[in-house]
Amino acid sequence: MINSNEFTKRLQKVIDFYGESASSFSEKIGVQRSSISHILSGRNKPSLDFVMKILTTYPEVELYWLLNGKGTFPVETKKSNTPDLFSDDDKQAPEAKASNKTISNSIPNPVLNSDPSKQIERIVIFYTDGSFKNFENSI
Numbered sequence: 587m588i589n590s591n592e593f594t595k596r597l598q599k600v601i602d603f604y605g606e607s608a609s610s611f612s613e614k615i616g617v618q619r620s621s622i623s624h625i626l627s628g629r630n631k632p633s634l635d636f637v638m639k640i641l642t643t644y645p646e647v648e649l650y651w652l653l654n655g656k657g658t659f660p661v662e663t664k665k666s667n668t669p670d671l672f673s674d675d676d677k678q679a680p681e682a683k684a685s686n687k688t689i690s691n692s693i694p695n696p697v698l699n700s701d702p703s704k705q706i707e708r709i710v711i712f713y714t715d716g717s718f719k720n721f722e723n724s725i
Contacts, residue, residue, distance in 0.1 A: 593632060603660065616643075
């Protein structure tokens with residue numbers, strides 16, 4: 587169960603971290619100003635929708651930290667040990683870069699996989715707006 591008093595303190599910390607007023611914070615997450623006021627005063631408890639709006643608008647806020655104080659805020663980004671398939675200056679597949687055309691939906695197997703006995707079937711890229719792009723191997 588969520589401790590409303592502690593949630594209120596963490597919510598205030600998020601608002602202060604971003605240098606927002608309660609009014610501007612409510613506008614950014616898409617709720618009425620009274621919702622923020624009632625939660626900060628302890629009158630109301632936060633709804634799931636309210637929490638999700640915070641997490642969507644401010645990705646540095648970690649769910650478990652916001653709800654129970656476990657974890658960190660802001661979220662510390664960790665360097666992944668997985669290799670980056672495309673460096674910052676190489677956002678196109680090699681064949682698209684060479685021909686200066688858009689990337690096709692076929693997957694260039696030698697670029698992604700050095701083991702010829704394994705074939706890549708599909709890659710899906712998810713964007714922050716909820717959309718996605720599906721790349722299927724046409725071989």
